[in-house]
Amino acid sequence: MVTIKDVAKATGVSPSTVSRVIADNPRISPDTKKKVRKAMKELGYHPNINARNLVVKSTKAIGVIMPSSANTALQNPFFPEILRGIGSVTHNMQYSMMLSSGESDEEIYAEVQRMVYGSYIDGVILLYSRVNDRVMNFLQENEFPFVIVGKPYENINKITHVDNDNFAAGKEITRHLIEQGHEKIAFIGGSKDLFVTMDREAGYEAALKEAGLMDCDEYKIHTEFLKSGGREAVEDLLALDNRPTGIVVSDDLMSLGVLSTLEESGVNVPQDISLVSFNNVYLSEITRPALTTVDVNIYELGAQSAKALIEKTVTKTEPSKRIIVPYKIVYRDSVSKKA
């Protein structure tokens, strides 16, 4: 391995001078800079990141923590996409990203501890948000920089987070159904622990109320963010005496399950039942019919959170903030007018 000393020797300057040209210190003469850089190139010198980290106490790496069910989580195209967003900015800023690989809460917690205490990383992005999360508490207690994607349960203005206006989105997409003449509209969402679900559902309820429509409990179902979840939900809904004619589903992947179960049951979408959904994952234009869904701009969610986190880690004193990424409804073929 070629070190700073080697290039110092080769150039006839001292190691500290080399160090300074690496940092592009302005008080080094252009001449020596040129010389040194040339030597670096010739010798194939590359700074050893560990040595540097050791002294500057920064790794220029961030940890990205997936929800505890990492196994199932990665199945949702939401995550790959958000990773892309994060990756784009880490890459531009010459940061690396370290992915969590634990599958249980326990494992993840241990992993985060290792990352933080071992100074593997400068900060973390939490790709989920739920009530009373151990990992988040840990991060807070240690005053370790982090940002969460979604809405924090409490201390909402003490925690930097990037989110959509899920309430507004839920309201708007539900209103779309209403405008098409639907009056019996159901909601299928994920766990009530998750803020996404709650916000979207609140929006849905607000839209119903505004239109003077009934808002009954049997139309609201909570299940897993997966295809299987969608399946069960539909069965419940179809068993109702008073079947809905429209459904608001809080995740595209769930919609997939909903769609296929509906089809199996001989219900046509959108003729018999209209469907609207959330996220606009690439799948949603592939399904038959293609989904009308709210594009939450997943990529941007990732990019913004990475940006915010990195800012936070460099200027240790960055105030916490709330970043709202705009959404946009994408109209496709899963909704039809109700006579």
Added chain:
Amino acid sequence: MVTIKDVAKATGVSPSTVSRVIADNPRISPDTKKKVRKAMKELGYHPNINARNLVVKSTKAIGVIMPSSANTALQNPFFPEILRGIGSVTHNMQYSMMLSSGESDEEIYAEVQRMVYGSYIDGVILLYSRVNDRVMNFLQENEFPFVIVGKPYENINKITHVDNDNFAAGKEITRHLIEQGHEKIAFIGGSKDLFVTMDREAGYEAALKEAGLMDCDEYKIHTEFLKSGGREAVEDLLALDNRPTGIVVSDDLMSLGVLSTLEESGVNVPQDISLVSFNNVYLSEITRPALTTVDVNIYELGAQSAKALIEKTVTKTEPSKRIIVPYKIVYRDSVSKKA
């Protein structure tokens, strides 16, 4: 930050002793071990990974490099799934994984250089394999440990790789179609640069030959590993005078595109055209109809490659090897008997 010295002082021993209990060195008395560990806990000591790395010259982290089109790559559920496999073993062995985030060839190359030269990582897993890849050449020249998922273009027995027997799989799945009475069978694959495609295609051809069926060029289409790719391919196929009744598609995601294009064109699967595919991504059981596909055991592909890589990095002299992960055909609803 609490260091090794602090706990040494607190315990009344020397730093090296503390270091040894960290490494669980057998020549330390159980007594002192206990004492030291207690102090570590009380002080909240955690070893600084950078300091350690600096001296032992190992980071216990591996780099995972995605295909250059990382943007589109992550869209294929294949990658999240293989990450899961890799993650499972890195996690067990207390390794971390660093994900590439570059989007162009150029960026990725630079990224890998940084990872390697900066001693961020001990080894890399290449999640693709193509002819004359710059990154791979770089790794080879620098004798940096790496394994590739797939089949290397050359030096096949000098490069550790983990792969399926794609030839056999291609042959077997095609034979399935033949056994169901199909005689006009097309093949849709990805770029010819990629070994996966070539191997699967060769298997397909072998099966046709064995059955004495015709093997014509207009039945073989190469396109992108994406939904859009599937779409174009189908249009070409349907334009033929002599339409195939069966199609072998070399990737589930492509099959999705194929499926939806077929449906739009009013062809029924499997009544009019039967479809078989590869990978058994979770999507393949969600589609209508669910896909008959070869399960290549993506998770295992990832796990094996991580295992092999880590072995390689610890025993610097591990011989290169070829690891074949078994596949299994999953029969679902996309194939029907031809009268």
Added chain:
DNA sequence: CTGTTAGCGCCTTCAG
């Protein structure tokens, strides 16, 4: 079984 001594490769005062 344990302490002492040297660094790992780099950055950062402090002097010139």
Added chain:
DNA sequence: CTGAAGGCGCTAACAG
């Protein structure tokens, strides 16, 4: 504008 010296936190011989 540049050198010398010291230290980041840890491990690894080498002594005892």
